[in-house]
Amino acid sequence: MPQAGGTYHHGDLRAACLRAARELLEEDGSAALSLRAVARRAGVSPTAPYRHYADRDALVSAVAAQGYRELAEYLAAAHPSPTTPDELAAVAVAYVRFALDRPALFRVMFAEPCDPNSEERVAATAAISEYVRGVVGGAFPGADAEKLSTTVWALVHGLAFLHLDGKLDASTPDVVADQVRGAVHALFTAPAALSQVRA
Amino acid sequence: MPQAGGTYHHGDLRAACLRAARELLEEDGSAALSLRAVARRAGVSPTAPYRHYADRDALVSAVAAQGYRELAEYLAAAHPSPTTPDELAAVAVAYVRFALDRPALFRVMFAEPCDPNSEERVAATAAISEYVRGVVGGAFPGADAEKLSTTVWALVHGLAFLHLDGKLDASTPDVVADQVRGAVHALFTAPAALSQVRA
DNA sequence: CTTACAATGTATGCGGCGTTCACATTAAGG
DNA sequence: CCTTAATGTGAACGCCGCATACATTGTAAG
Numbered sequence: 001m002p003q004a005g006g007t008y009h010h011g012d013l014r015a016a017c018l019r020a021a022r023e024l025l026e027e028d029g030s031a032a033l034s035l036r037a038v039a040r041r042a043g044v045s046p047t048a049p050y051r052h053y054a055d056r057d058a059l060v061s062a063v064a065a066q067g068y069r070e071l072a073e074y075l076a077a078a079h080p081s082p083t084t085p086d087e088l089a090a091v092a093v094a095y096v097r098f099a100l101d102r103p104a105l106f107r108v109m110f111a112e113p114c115d116p117n118s119e120e121r122v123a124a125t126a127a128i129s130e131y132v133r134g135v136v137g138g139a140f141p142g143a144d145a146e147k148l149s150t151t152v153w154a155l156v157h158g159l160a161f162l163h164l165d166g167k168l169d170a171s172t173p174d175v176v177a178d179q180v181r182g183a184v185h186a187l188f189t190a191p192a193a194l195s196q197v198r199a
Numbered sequence: 200m201p202q203a204g205g206t207y208h209h210g211d212l213r214a215a216c217l218r219a220a221r222e223l224l225e226e227d228g229s230a231a232l233s234l235r236a237v238a239r240r241a242g243v244s245p246t247a248p249y250r251h252y253a254d255r256d257a258l259v260s261a262v263a264a265q266g267y268r269e270l271a272e273y274l275a276a277a278h279p280s281p282t283t284p285d286e287l288a289a290v291a292v293a294y295v296r297f298a299l300d301r302p303a304l305f306r307v308m309f310a311e312p313c314d315p316n317s318e319e320r321v322a323a324t325a326a327i328s329e330y331v332r333g334v335v336g337g338a339f340p341g342a343d344a345e346k347l348s349t350t351v352w353a354l355v356h357g358l359a360f361l362h363l364d365g366k367l368d369a370s371t372p373d374v375v376a377d378q379v380r381g382a383v384h385a386l387f388t389a390p391a392a393l394s395q396v397r398a
Numbered sequence: 399c400t401t402a403c404a405a406t407g408t409a410t411g412c413g414g415c416g417t418t419c420a421c422a423t424t425a426a427g428g
Numbered sequence: 429c430c431t432t433a434a435t436g437t438g439a440a441c442g443c444c445g446c447a448t449a450c451a452t453t454g455t456a457a458g
Contacts, residue, residue, distance in 0.1 A: 008423050009435060034415060045437045047417080052435090056416065103312075111310035113302075114364055129366060150367055151354070151382040158357025159349075165313060167328060168349055183350040187386060207452050208406060233444060244408045246446080251406090255445065401458080408451065415444070422437065428430090 014052040016042040021063050025104040033108075035059065060108060061118035067102070067109045068124035072131055074098050083139045085188040089181040091135065092156040096180050099160035100170065106160070155183055213251040215241040220262050224303040232307075234258060259307060260317035266301070266308045267323035271330055273297050282338045284387040288380045290334065291355045295379050298359035299369065305359065354382055 010016060020041035024032050035056050036046045053059040078094030079087045099106040114125055132153045137145030159180055163170045170176050209215060219240035223231050234255050235245045252258040277293035278286045298305040313324055331352045336344030358379055362369045369375050 008437090009425075013435080035417090036415060046415090047419095047438085048436050050417075107310065110360065110364060111306065114366075125366065147378070147381055148385075150358075150361070150378065151385055154357030154361055154382060155350070155354045156357070157361060158353030158355065161309065161360060162349070162353055162356060165309060167313075167324065179346070179349065182346060183353065186347075186350055207408090208454075212406080234446090235444065245444095246409085247407050249446075399458100402456095404453100404455085406451100406453075408449100410447105410449085412447085413445095416442095418439105418441085420438090420440105422435100424433105424435075426431100426433085428432100 010042070010044060010048075013042060013044060013048060016044075017049050017052060017059060018062055018066060021059060022066075022105070025063065025108065026102065030104050030108055033060065033063075057115055058118060060112075061115045061121040063105070064109045064114075065118065065120040065124040067105045068121075068128050071095075071098055071109070072128060075131065081138060082135055085139075085185055088135070088139055088152070088188060089184040092152070092159075092184045093177045093180045095156045096160045096163060096176060097173065099164055100173075100176065103164055106164065110157070110161070152184065152187060155187060156180065159183060209241070209243060209247075212241060212243060212247060215243075216248050216251060216258060217261060217265065220258060221265075221304070224262065224307065225301065229303050229307055232259065232262075256314055257317060259311075260314045260320040262304070263308045263313075264317065264319040264323040266304045267320075267327050270294070270297055270308070271327060274330070280337060281334055284338075284384055287334070287338055287351070287387060288383040291351075291358075291383045292376045292379045294355050295359045295362060295375060296372065298363055299372075299375065302363055305363065309356075309360070351383065351386060354386060355379070358382060 017038050020038045021033055024037055024041065035049050035053075038059065039046045039049050042048075049059065053062065075091050075094050075098075078091045082088045082091050114121055116122060133145055133149040136149035136152055137143075140148060159168070162168045163176060168176075168179065216237050219237045220232055223236055223240065234248050234252070237258065238245045238248050241248075248258065252261065274290050274293050274297075277290045281287045281290050313320055315321060332344055332348040335348035335351055336342075339347060358367070361367045362375060367375075367378065
């Protein structure tokens with residue numbers, strides 16, 4: 001009886017596992033994200049989570065999928081439908097800030113190959129891809145949305161990862177934001193760049 | 200006696216561990232990179248590697264450091280001192296190809312925070328940073344080498360990671376190469392982009 | 399040549415982890 | 429009420445990282 005006054009059935013162990021996993025992730029990094037630790041934190045026996053997640057990968061994928069959805073919200077909050085380079089840069093800054101605020105989660109989302117066994121995860125990643133393409137395509141209707149969105153996503157994603165790895169100066173949030181804005185503007189204020197990626 | 204006719208002393212277990220680790224990495228992914236598996240493959244007792252690596256992280260860092268050095272060679276082989284956008288694009292293509300050819304190694308190199316306890320590793324990463332800055336600075340002497348090199352590195356690094364994660368079309372090497380070239384050209388053929396990042 | 403020592407590899411053991419399987423408890427529906 | 433499926437428990441297996449004590453061997457000083 002792991003819970004003092006607890007009932008035998010937890011109620012919503014699935015959600016509790018997800019919450020516990022997120023906490024462990026931010027507290028001790030992804031190495032500490034074990035099914036057993038999650039079970040302990042949820043106040044449940046070591047094998048109880050297997051009723052809700054097939055294996056550790058399934059739990060990790062669920063965490064990642066939740067991360068993708070949160071990222072989408074976070075970007076939308078930065079600007080719902082950016083059109084100018086400035087607005088796009090604001091979204092890019094939000095992307096990098098998201099990564100720096102939740103480093104372990106961001107790594108879980110992108111550091112491993114996306115497990116194709118998790119429908120939830122592939123759906124969430126597809127949604128992010130769609131979002132990026134939609135935003136870039138909306139801002140630059142004449143350009144090849146596919147290529148251009150890939151380019152800008154890669155740029156922002158790369159900045160996020162390099163910052164995460166401590167390869168760049170991330171001393172203050174402002175420094176980071178300026179860096180990101182500068183890089184995005186370099187890409188978007190360039191007529192030659194746009195013509196380069198047109199269909 | 201793990202080795203049939205083997206001697207008690209291995210001879211060069213340190214190097215053998217590194218080799219075994221690389222093999223395991225490419226065969227079964229980073230999850231299979233355990234000190235015990237390395238020891239098995241080297242034909243040695245499970246704890247023997249501890250004589251040469253303080254812990255698992257130390258071995259991983261050594262593998263990563265070797266990866267950084269190989270990456271530097273690989274880029275230099277693509278073009279020793281690029282100056283034109285075309286030449287820089289060729290180096291960028293090599294960067295992404297390196298990542299796609301050695302996915303597990305590339306992830307080890309970049310997916311976790313760089314362990315500051317490994318002098319070898321920090322030295323190798325610093326060398327890569329220097330290399331990138333030098334190449335970009337040499338190609339565009341007027342620009343702010345710091346900012347510009349960060350931008351182009353992030354772009355290429357992001358492309359590599361997105362490809363690695365299957366988020367982009369990596370059906371054929373040519374498709375990937377075209378994508379990378381297009382993205383780099385978008386950045387470098389833009390006068391406005393360059394003026395944007397000048398000091 | 400011997401012998402002491404440092405370097406290198408071995409043996410054993412601990413606790414944690416992922417996972418499986420048999421079993422217990424509970425909720426829900428005929 | 430009683431069956432049945434859902435959910436949680438417990439014990440067990442093999443793998444892992446790692447620490448400790450011990451065995452073997454190269455080396456070099458005496």
